[in-house]
Amino acid sequence: MIGRRILVIDDDAAMRDSLAFLLDVNGFYVATYETATAFLNDVASGPVDCIVSDIRMPGMSGLELVRKVKADRVDCPVVLITGHGDVSLAVEAMKAGAVDFIEKPFEEEVLLRAINSALEARPAKPADDAAKLQAEARLADLSSRERDVLQGLLAGKINKVIAHDLGISPRTVEVYRANLMAKSHVRSMSELMRIAITAGL
Template identity: 55%
Template sequence: MPNSQVVHIIDDDADVRQSLAFLLSTAGLPVQLHESAVAFLKNLPKAQDGCIVTDVRMPEMDGLELQRRLVEARNTMPVIVITGHGDIALAVEAMKAGAVDFIEKPFDDEVLLTAIRSALARSSSDRERGARAAEIRSRLALLSERERQVLDGLVAGKANKVIAYDLGISARTVEIYRANVMTKMQADSLSTLVRMVLLEGNSADEGGRLR
């Protein structure tokens, strides 16, 4: 787990917060405590990346509303909801809204720790994928309009001569543009180029829903 990742504990019960902080700290996991969902959201812009562990029932704002607010803010930190026996329906709703897991009280310490480690690994993976997609977008921005048209044709699986016909240029000219695209995108093969474009596209789709 990257050192910059933190487990954000959100619970209105001070004893629960301290108990969870002790458990996670003993397991070597950095922790930040928040007394309410409202307090956490106020600090969200400067909150360290990681994951969120929140009770589902809290005054002012419950865990379900918190999850909705995080989606609206396009924040992608994984959320684990802690729920009482009678709150399963709320927990399921939270998962439909984007929470990655829910843990029923009373829970086994190892069950919670396993869920948290999984969420942190997911958060790290998402961040790395996002950084890679951003790098690809910066390369795409270097392409001219014609180079982008040739790239679109290549990603669509079209042969050079088909792209040439569609664009009204010669196949030789397409080859030149194709070489320029490969250079600017820093792709050593057509398959690498296609993977780059698909990664950027998938990231953009996810961004529209979550970020």
């Protein structure tokens, strides 16, 4: 994947420079923009192999960018970087077409792995079907109540709301969340959301 062109969009100058440095030392060509609008207005930006963008920015958000990219640059994958409380927004963005999302703070290796995965040639339908089956298998052992909690998380609901909807305590929801992560063998809520979306939940 060395030599591929990565575009970084983040209104935080320190984060933008840090990401650019990380990608540069790992052999990528990097272009940076402060906002999604600045990128879209730059007609000379040239071809892009992958976009790494913050999800919350002034003007056009990362979610809006995903929708725009899907309309204009179908073959350009978008990896979103989210804050701790933005999981529901990131889930919505993945449903709109983002290939991955990473929660702050994150390890450098996590971002590099996400970018390299996004840059891999996207195989045709059979491999997509295989990914769906694999995701479904990782969720196969969930109880009906655990699936109810997962559906609530996918809908962007907080623990208190899920608890009210299901007639259980917020503490019980936390227990179900822990069970969800253990049974699906994930280390983060964002990874669980990716699996659930791939499985078609």
